[in-house]
Each structure stands twice: as structure tokens, then as C-alpha cells.
Amino acid sequence: MAAGCHGKQGWKEIIHNEACSIRWPLKRQCQNNAGRAVVFDHVGESRTIPDMNVGLLLLSAGSGSRFGGEVPKQYIAVGGQALLLHTLEHLAAEPRIALVQPVIAAGDSYFASLVAGLSFPFTLLPPVVGGATRAHSMQQGLQALPADIDLVAVHDAARPLPSKRLLGDVIDTAARYGAAVPGLAVHDTIKRVDSDGRVLETPARESLRAVQTPQVARREWFHKALRCEQERLQLHTDDASLLEAAGFDVYVSEGDAANRKITTPADMAWLADRLQQS
Numbered sequence: 021m022a023a024g025c026h027g028k029q030g031w032k033e034i035i036h037n038e039a040c041s042i043r044w045p046l047k048r049q050c051q052n053n054a055g056r057a058v059v060f061d062h063v064g065e066s067r068t069i070p071d072m073n074v075g076l077l078l079l080s081a082g083s084g085s086r087f088g089g090e091v092p093k094q095y096i097a098v099g100g101q102a103l104l105l106h107t108l109e110h111l112a113a114e115p116r117i118a119l120v121q122p123v124i125a126a127g128d129s130y131f132a133s134l135v136a137g138l139s140f141p142f143t144l145l146p147p148v149v150g151g152a153t154r155a156h157s158m159q160q161g162l163q164a165l166p167a168d169i170d171l172v173a174v175h176d177a178a179r180p181l182p183s184k185r186l187l188g189d190v191i192d193t194a195a196r197y198g199a200a201v202p203g204l205a206v207h208d209t210i211k212r213v214d215s216d217g218r219v220l221e222t223p224a225r226e227s228l229r230a231v232q233t234p235q236v237a238r239r240e241w242f243h244k245a246l247r248c249e250q251e252r253l254q255l256h257t258d259d260a261s262l263l264e265a266a267g268f269d270v271y272v273s274e275g276d277a278a279n280r281k282i283t284t285p286a287d288m289a290w291l292a293d294r295l296q297q298s
């Protein structure tokens with residue numbers, strides 16, 4: 021393919037406040053002479069997509085309040101081993117994941133003994149302690165990542181079955197556009213309601229996606245988004261919404277029904293069945 025660019029010229033600038041403004045080129049895709057995609061980052065430098073070094077934050081600091089019970093759900097044995105070990109085994113299928121940074125709860129007495137003596141194709145870093153909400157835990161993990169990481173993937177420890185295909189697609193999409201999440205088309209009709217349950221809106225189903233993890237973005241985008249949204253971290257139930265609120269474009273790659281989050285005992289029963297069948 022010939023070298024060149026297409027798309028709009030110019031800059032998009034979003035000013036949140038004095039501490040937080042983001043400026044990057046409007047949609048502009050280019051090809052270099054080798055036919056490889058060249059992307060522009062938000063400070064306007066172009067670069068060819070290299071084989072990205074991905075650092076994955078494994079969020080495991082939740083208490084599992086909807087699941088209930090004494091032992092946090094990610095440490096419950098299912099299919100012969102703790103749920104979290106299934107998650108680590110599946111992540112090992114994607115060779116671009118160079119390291120995994122676990123984020124655990126203060127006083128966690130399970131993680132260290134669970135992984136002791138195990139080896140993985142990625143570097144498993146010592147865990148850091150998370151925070152009160154998912155976004156606070158993500159922030160703690162991000163701060164602990166080594167400097168040579170290009171893309172950061174944030175994954176729920178409670179999603180044990182991310183496939184190689186799903187991991188590859190979401191990393192490819194984030195490498196190309198800067199940020200991506202896996203998502204599935206929704207099959208039910210979705211209503212938006214007020215606090216009394218009165219329907220406010222029926223959004224067009226074709227435009228809706230139920231999103232999963234890993235949620236992947238350029239490291240600097242996550243840093244900026246966290247800075248911009250620092251006062252509102254508790255409002256964000258996923259990592260992409262931090263980026264969206266800060267003005268970054270996020271793309272959806274193809275999700276997978278098997279990449280289900282274990283939230284309730286019914287999800288765990290589904291997982292036990294699934295592992296037994298495989």
C-alpha cells in the first residue's frame with residue numbers, strides 16, 4: 021500500500037480544568053512505506069505500531085459482596101484449583117503480556133501462598149494493595165508498573181476464561197487506536213429508568229455493547245484520565261469510562277460469552293459446569 025494519510029486534519033482539544041487538558045489529532049490514519057499503520061498519540065508524535073509490551077493489572081482487591089461467603093470469590097476452588105489460577109493460566113496464552121501486576125486487598129492472606137512456586141510465561145510481579153473501589157485499585161496497580169510498558173491491560177481476576185483470540189483482538193485494537201475493550205452485542209432490549217423505575221428511554225439496541233475485560237490503553241492515556249477524573253474515581257465502574265470522561269476515544273473489539281465475570285454463586289455454578297465439560 022502507498023504511503024500517505026487520510027482523515028480530518030487538525031486538533032481536538034478538551035480542557036477539563038487547569039490541571040487537565042488533552043489535545044490530540046482528529047481521526048487521521050496513515051500508512052508508511054512498508055504499509056504499516058502509523059498512529060498519532062495525543063501529544064502529536066507519530067509512531068509505527070511496534071510489538072507492544074503489555075503490562076496487565078490483575079484486579080483482585082474486591083471483597084465479593086454480591087457473591088457472599090468468607091473466602092473472596094477469586095480464591096474459591098473450582099475445577100480443581102482457585103478461580104484466580106484459571107485466570108492466570110488463560111492470560112498466559114497471549115505472548116505480548118510481558119508482565120502481570122496483581123492488585124490485592126489489604127490483609128489478603130490467600131494470594132502469596134496460591135502462586136508460590138508457580139511459573140508463568142510472563143513476569144508475575146509482587147502484589148500491591150488496592151483501594152476502596154475498582155478504579156482506586158487500578159490506580160495503585162498503574163503506579164507500580166515498570167517504565168518500559170507501552171500498553172496497559174486491566175483485567176478482573178474474577179473473569180477466569182479470557183480466550184487467546186479475545187486477548188489478541190483487544191490488544192491489536194488498542195495498539196491501533198490507543199484504547200479498546202472487548203464487548204458483546206446485547207440481545208435483550210435495554211431500558212433507561214429513573215429512581216422510581218419509570219422508563220426514560222429505550223436506546224437503539226444496535227448501538228449497545230456489554231463490555232468485558234481486559235480493557236487496554238496506552239499507559240499515558242490511563243495516567244491522564246486518572247488525573248482528570250481524580251475527584252470522580254468512585255463513579256467509574258470500568259476503566260474505559262475513565263478514558264471516555266477524559267475525552268479519549270475507545271474502540272470495542274469482539275468479546276466472548278465465555279469471558280464471563282463471576283459475580284454471584286450462579287456464575288460460579290456456570291463456571292464449574294464449563295470447566296467440567298472442557
Ligand SMILES: Nc1ccn([C@@H]2O[C@H](COP(=O)(O)OP(=O)(O)OP(=O)(O)O)[C@@H](O)[C@H]2O)c(=O)n1
Pocket residue numbers: 079080081082083084085086087094123150151152153154157158175176177178179281282283
Ligand atoms: N476495590 C476493588 C473492587 C473490585 N476489584 C476487583 O475488580 C474485579 C471486578 O469486580 P467485582 O466483580 O465487582 O468484584 P468485587 O468487588 O469483589 O465484588 P462485589 O462488587 O460484589 O463486592 C474483581 O476481580 C475485584 O477483585 C478490586 O480490585 N478492587
Ligand SMILES: C[C@](O)(CO)[C@H](O)COP(=O)(O)O
Pocket residue numbers: 154176231232233257258259281283
Ligand atoms: C469492568 C467490568 O467487568 C466490565 O464489565 C465491570 O464493569 C465491573 O463491574 P463491577 O461492578 O465491579 O462488577
